Amino acid sequence: MKALVAPDVEAYAEAHSIPESDVCRRLREETYRSVELPQMVVGPLEGAFLKMIATLVEARRVLEIGTFTGYSALCLAEALPDDGTVITCDIDAATTELAKRYWAQSSAGGKIESRLGPALETMQTLAGRFDLIFIDADKMNYVNYYQCGLTLLSPKGVMLIDNVLWSGEVLKHPAPDGTTEVLQDLNRFVAADPRVAAVLVTIRDGVLVVRLSSDTGFQ
């Protein structure tokens, strides 16, 4: 992943944001030591952003698509009240096991429930509404996750979709590959979708922040 924000600017922002918990730091460090593609972890600044959004919407029920080693799930769980829950989906049993080892070391870990299996299938089984949905898994399914996520979002809830700038590749026309094309399609579709209001935030690799327009009053 290409850094879109200058590393010193990112470090400054990180140093002036909600600090990373000790368990999250250790989990991130082990991920970088022992797992392939460790840069998939959202990291301290986006983790702080997730926490802030969860707090702002007073989230109790969170759905995450893409657990990996459990870093973002733990950030979100740390921001929830004691009776809050994070349901997090992944297909990789090995990284989920690592995640569980670290969740067990955190007082927030008991709020996290892991669901193994293709996320779209898991989403079909979920009942009730979620206050925050974080989408951060296979990009080819992003439009499907978005569409299905909207049916699961509570009226005042927020959906956060990660990597929508795709290292800046989304600026290229024609798209250099299929993944970029899917992300371009998603960004165009969401921007024109009358059901939602959205802002594409240039944090890390780009996070699309989406909420239902019926509740915003935005024109």
Ligand SMILES: C[S@@+](CC[C@H](N)C(=O)[O-])C[C@H]1O[C@@H](n2cnc3c(N)ncnc32)[C@H](O)[C@@H]1O
């Ligand atoms: C970018 S990583 C998630 C990083 C995590 N949110 C964090 O910041 O710590 C993407 C994850 O999506 C998972 N994944 C890929 N395809 C999937 C699918 N069809 N259903 C569920 N998870 C999937 C991968 O196994 C990988 O762990």
